């Protein structure tokens with residue numbers, strides 16, 4: 001049996017069959033960060049889950065094209081840029097770099113392509129033009145363009161594919177300019193926002209006058225540009241299902257680009273939200289953690305990744321500091337078993353990987369990415385190996401086969417312990433930030449980062465081949 005998972009579009013568990021007739025290539029888009037601040041642990045649950053989905057598809061032999069956009073122009077960014085009084089790119093670049101460093105710290109494989117909204121204005125303008133031409137969008141006297149939900153529905157399209165909507169709430173003839181709104185304020189949404197004084201220097205020319213794109217059109221234009229008008233898999237946090245993803249579908253399918261029966265996206269997958277210490281995250285509750293808040297408390301990227309990966313992606317998960325302690329204990333148990341297996345293998349080469357562990361893990365992950373069942377299989381395996389080791393029942397060849405199985409699974413899990421003398425991912429990420437600071441000739445920041453690396457027990461040695469990390 002192959003991979004099956006819940007498609008939010010059909011609300012049913014479906015077999016995964018890629019659009020590629022050869023069944024090999026998979027296009028996957030995950031809504032990326034809005035780079036206006038440091039991301040928090042709730043955001044990272046989505047990205048770590050997307051990394052698991054991608055790695056599982058790769059494990060199964062698919063050639064995945066993983067795309068994640070960088071939203072570098074949007075309402076919240078403009079508000080911050082205005083109060084910080086800096087150029088928008090200067091403001092967003094910093095947070096983009098921090099975000100990518102955080103992804104590396106969490107052991108995520110970086111997406112193959114990361115299109116930036118500000119580099120795709122032409123594609124957005126073209127798409128808006130197509131929506132106007134088809135009569136599902138209209139311009140307003142101020143030079144804005146809005147999507148008409150009513151006209152879209154009159155053309156036979158369904159608005160409300162991912163969520164159930166009550167159209168009695170639809171305020172016909174009313175419009176929302178803000179990118180974020182609730183289901184109760186269902187109204188025509190902005191595709192192009194005419195320049196207003198508060199936008200400062202953030203505006204672009206368009207056939208409708210100066211302005212900027214809405215957030216939703218960014219993802220429609222960029223995903224179709226990179227992956228084609230129809231692609232396999234679209235992921236995001238469940239809070240994005242409405243309005244963002246619903247609007248993405250409307251804008252993409254409303255433009256008349258698809259053949260009859262062809263969809264913008266075949267499978268939608270939504271990651272449930274995260275509670276922290278039992279509550280919705282809020283700065284006022286003291287349970288709002290960025291990744292570096294947690295690293296500052298002595299936790300590692302590996303532990304945080306493990307904890308984020310313990311629960312099924314569709315279950316809301318309670319992330320706690322106590323849970324991070326538990327993650328440390330669980331990983332130590334795993335590391336200890338692996339160390340003993342290495343000793344027992346005594347350098348023997350594995351003829352083949354032990355099949356049972358891979359089979360039970362595969363059964364779990366193929367069942368809607370059931371990672372909790374996957375971990376249960378792994379820890380049962382750890383228990384059995386420990387027993388066999390204690391009873392001296394593992395020949396070097398058997399120990400090597402067991403290790404080979406673990407290594408295959410760790411290509412999916414990405415929590416393998418680093419070898420002795422090798423810096424952990426968060427230190428490598430700090431080093432990369434220092435290199436970026438040096439490149440930007442920001443020597444003050446580069447020195448601060450060097451000191452931070454040193455405070456965590458590592459020194460940088462600059463060599464002709466580039467910088468190297470050594471334990472202090």
Ligand SMILES: [Zn+2]
Nearest residue numbers: 031032219244
């Ligand atoms: Zn998006």
